[in-house]
Amino acid sequence: MEQITVKLPHKEYNIYIKKGLLNILPETIKENFNFSKLVIITDDNVKSLYGDKLVKSFVDIGINTFCISVLPGEVSKSISVAEKIYKDLLKYKINKGDLVIALGGGVVGDLTGFVCATFLRGIPFIQIPTTILSQVDSSVGGKTAVNLEEGKNLVGAFYHPEAVFIDPDVLETLEEKYISDGMAEVIKYGCISDNKLFEILYEAGDYNNLRNRINEIIYRCIDIKREIVEQDEKESGIRMLLNFGHTIGHAIEKYYNYNKYTHGQAVAIGMYYITESSERLGKTKKNTSQKVKEVIQMYKLPCKIEKINKDKIIDTIKLDKKTRGNKINIILIKEIGESLIETIDMLDLKKYI
Template sequence: MTEISVTLPEKQYQVKIDRGLLAQVGTLVAEQWSPRKIALVSDDNVAPLYQERVATSLTEAGFTVHCYDFPAGEASKSLTVLADLAREMAKDAFNRDDGVIALGGGVTGDLAGFLAASYMRGISLIQIPTSLLAQVDSSVGGKTAVDLDTIKNIIGVFYEPDLVIVDPDTLKTLTQRDLVEGYGEIVKTAALKGGEFWQLIETINSPADIMAHSPELSARSIQYKANVVMADETESGQRQLLNFGHTIGHAVEALADGGLRHGEAVSIGMIALMQIFEDAGRAEAGITAQIKARSEAVGLPTTSPLLTSTKVLDKVKNDKKNRHGHLNLVSLKAIGEPEITSVPSDEIASFLKLPTRDAE
């Protein structure tokens, strides 16, 4: 088993990574929590696969388990669904001594995490991510949120879990598209880190390779993110590096209205941004092609017709990372050499070469 420690000023927790850990959930949770009532939250795709198995393991370990599920998809990451889940917990008499376990992908982790953070002003939380995207990214670092209309993650808080359990065997039930989507975040992290991590990425040439190396890919991604988070928990400084690919990526993802997955949009966003920086002589020649090649090797999209939409500019300007009239853009000078460039909001269209309505 690989164990990664996340140590913050007011919180310390472990990320445990190993095949077959789902069968040990009851034991692992009992090592962390005293007997209590647990809200086991999943979407209606994951619930039939794993919820009963996990609930049984928890029950055998002395916990009282209430299973809740919600419709799968980004649309459920809303205040409405959050209220529905809180209402069910209140009906089942959950109190501050109880806990929430998020069992599922990124939407579940964000939604159930915010549920734990807000129910009775905060109760205990454990993350059990079952998708590659959630395992390598969203389950670690404490970001919890819901969307508002088409604005992603605009309402939320930083709320760290007590434990994260990563079982790579859960990836076997993913569709190939869902598996590959998560790899978009891995390419992002490897490009930021460089070195041996990027060398590993250069050997991944198919979805089968992703599966074969998933424990190491998860461990390397989580360790990098943990190091960044420990240095900057609330994204006031270097944690912004993790937004590489997200500024343009989030805009394209929102405009796709469900047609693009998050990791796919990050892939598109990374490559679009790096081409701009490379063309301007602010990045090593050929770096965009390097990142594009590693994305295309597993079937990730690397461009989108939505990049030519005038609506991209509106989405970018409304990005929640827009601070004090400036937007911080994360790029790479070379693989393993990230930097942050602050651009005034009124210059962002020309800097990113985004189409404007005046150009129509």
């Protein structure tokens, strides 16, 4: 079993990576954590694949276990769904001596983390991510949030799990679109920090050729994030680099009301647009955007969209967490594997879209 430890001034926790880990999870959690009752929060799709079996496994070893399931997708990442979960937790008489598990992808992880950060001013939880996106990125680092009608992740908190358990075997049940969705985050890590990772993706050419290296891919991505989070837990500096492609990507998701593009697809478009623009403006090494485009397309992600209303996109970006007054921090890459934070005036934003 591979292990990565996140060390923060106020907390330390482990990320475990092992194929087949889900099969031994109940006993592992019972042996290593003190709690009275357990709640698994998941979505309807993951519940039928893994949730019901996991609940039974915990019950079979004598743990009083409840399950809360939400609708799949961004529709559940909301204040109203969080409120419903609060009420369910009260119904089950959950307190700080109990434990919550987030079993699912990025939406379930973000939603559960936000609920646990705010319920009783903080209750312990564990992440069990079941998608590439959540395994390589969102389950680690303590970012939790829900969306508002005006934009994505506008209400949230930094709140870390007690542990993260990653079983790459669960990726075998993912539909192709969710594989591609998660690969956008893997490409991001290669672009901002790891030229070797980018070359691995480029040489593989598609996800099928990466399957036998998926543990390594997950480990590399998480270790990059660990190093950045340890330096800048609350995104006041270097952690902003992890948002490469996300400023435009989140705005695109919102522009289409979260119906047309997945998070990964929107981030892929954002990564290409920002790199093409920065290359044109002389801030990025020539031909970098072409390499980014090629890798994006290899993993069946879009890199362009039809003409959009730039003013509406900019209005959404103005609500972005990286905005400070009339300035915004955008993430650029100088070349593959080297990134930087650039502070620009809002009036110059159109140059990058």
